[in-house]
Amino acid sequence: MTPTNTAERLLPGDRRRIGKQIVLPWSKSLEICIGSIRTRLGRSIVTLLGIVLAIAFLMSILTSQALIDNLRSQDNEHINLLLAQDAGVDVHDATSLDHKHQQDMWLLTLSMLVAFVGIVNSMLMSVTERFREIGTMKCLGALDAFIIRLFFIESTIQGVVGTLIGIPIGFLMTYLRNGVTFGFGTFHYGPLLGRTALNLTICLIVGTVLAIIAAWWPARVAARMQPVEAMRVEE
């Protein structure tokens, strides 16, 4: 330990050394983010709900497709009739199936966009709410990169948690509804399991990536905030 305040002189030419001297370990970043989510639970839940709904919808559509494909592949007289009646699917008409698929994709894209805008909005508000906190952190020596990292971690956590809640909701709702219509015993569970695992992976990736991309702009806004902001007195 150096005994005096002026023991370390900052001289020009130390740039690389100084860059490495200011640190924020990942474990500490994670701790701060979890604390932040817990303290601002209300806002976090709003962001979370956006992701939960989007992913539940995605999983629901994917599961519905999986179930109908599953039934269609059985080519059973009785099931084909049910499919035509209840799901509007003509097993032998490939173009109508394609059309329905396209409609689904369009709906999915739209809902993902809406969720995306929702997350961006809620994160931007959380940035403006925290201007003083961010300014203070910068006064304490935080680099822009720390602030960006904190927002990305927070968003990733929300993305993953939201996705993990959304997946079972979307799956169960669709599975139960179709199970009631067609009978739970009619599905071939072997292939269905593989298909569901694939859908689950898609949802996890989409949910997480969505949350991370949505955090990009708010994180930049936050990182650009000047330390002087901490001095502002008015609320």
Next chain:
Amino acid sequence: MSKQTKQPSQQQIVQTEAPVAVATPSAQHAIVRSRNVKKIYVMGAEKVEALRGISLEICQGEYISIMGPSGSGKSTFFNMIGGLDKPSEGQVFIDEVDIAQLDAYELAWLRCRKIGYIFQTFNLIPVMSALENVTLPMIFGGMTTDEARDKGAALLAKVGLGTRLRHRPFELSGGQQQRVAIARSLANDPAIILADEPTGNLDLKTGTEIIEILKQMNKEMNVTIITATHDHKMLAASDRVIWIRDGRVEKIQNREDLKIEVGKIDGESL
């Protein structure tokens, strides 16, 4: 081939320019020096001169108050001393380093290690406990968690909050929050503590206590304290008071001169 010959010489430069441990030469070491500092804001076609050339020196270990009406340029100057703003003309040296020459990393380093900040609104991080608030600058500065915890606890004990390490800011009174902020400002043994209206949101009694703590830290740790304030209690504790008006230094009063005038100042304000 030319690259190979260049490399050793570059290394040498880095070595010679690395920070050198120098003991404080004397109490008169100028920790902050401003030379003809001007700040010009351009608003549309109009140019507003917030600072019209301020030159002064602040010595290591001094307790300085900067006074001035709002709009005098006091805040602008104060922010510059704190490395939060850069002058349009002239130079500000903090510990002999021209802040205009520093890049983002170096400024962050300066804020982390050289300057402690205290705010009117306390500005504790709401999601962290008192101890975590105090240790955050230490973590930024590269200290291990254990070291930081011990030092943080010691600092909090020093400001009289040894039993409230785990409290969150909202569980503390204003005075207690400001004490945590003082402990936090001391986290990395800064050369300067910059306090912006530290008693502005506190009642008379609590404000006096905060000033006493600041004065005590100033004496014990030889840390330079610079405050911007309207609070006349603050003046009595100061070694020097710098009055700023219309972007210029109006007058600088030493403590000896102050004592005579304190009554008059109070009389004027009441």
